[in-house]
């Protein structure tokens with residue numbers, strides 16, 4: 549027993565599902581989040597000597613999440629809501645020094661009706677399985693009056709495919725090579741990306757209940773970290789480059805995506821893409837005397853679920 553030591557502790561509530569409607573008269577806005585709240589602090593004794601007096605119950609973390617979803621004016625912005633939640637928790641509990649708030653925003657887009665695409669005031673559609681992601685770390689370890697935060701946002705599971713405009717040749721040919729060079733192929737990936745904002749300092753709440761939250765400079769609408777607009781631009785840039793690039797490889801297309809994200813978003817310090825290459829293999833129909841394998845005649849493909857390539861890179865501001 550004496551040869552072991554507790555070196556790291558973090559605990560909390562995962563998969564807190566919460567939906568919020570914000571009513572502006574007839575006009576509603578909605579968000580649905582999956583939230584994870586993890587805490588670090590002076591909690592070692594809960595592990596080593598079963599001392600629950602230092603434990604904020606994970607059930608309470610769930611309740612705090614629901615309460616903040618009810619009262620936070622920042623609920624519609626995943627970044628600002630996560631910062632508000634983390635700031636409240638580290639300010640409210642003296643022995644909790646860091647809060648790690650992770651949040652996924654599910655898509656609920658407003659339904660557009662009729663020939664004019666008339667936006668419906670309170671009806672929404674799940675128009676994609678991709679989720680916006682936010683990871684926030686609120687750090688009070690330098691003191692409750694010196695809060696700082698790191699914010700990383702992203703997109704996960706954005707599934708795309710192009711049936712032209714993608715080639716792959718010039719790669720190493722040796723005794724292990726069976727892949728053919730192609731001028732044209734099906735390219736599909738499920739985009740996973742994260743982008744990081746510069747670290748920021750936060751103003752500590754001054755009210756008794758520690759519920760006040762002042763949006764950090766830059767994170768308000770129109771600021772360099774205006775997360776709503778950054779998220780929209782990053783998604784648009786990724787889809788634009790995917791569609792428009794005459795792809796020489798996943799690597800080369802990925803780099804162009806990253807360059808555009810950095811160029812268009814002054815507040816973004818770096819962006820990391822993880823792109824699986826989801827292979828679509830032309831079916832060999834020689835058995836029936838049909839050419840389905842030369843690129844011009846390849847029309848029937850087998851989508852291969854495994855293995856896939858996996859291409860990743862981080863593009864940073866110089």
Ligand SMILES: O=c1[nH]c(=O)c2[nH]c(=O)[nH]c2[nH]1
Nearest residue numbers: 716727796797798799825857
């Ligand atoms: O775009 C690609 N990059 C690779 O590194 C690679 N490797 C492979 O087999 N196919 C591909 N395609």
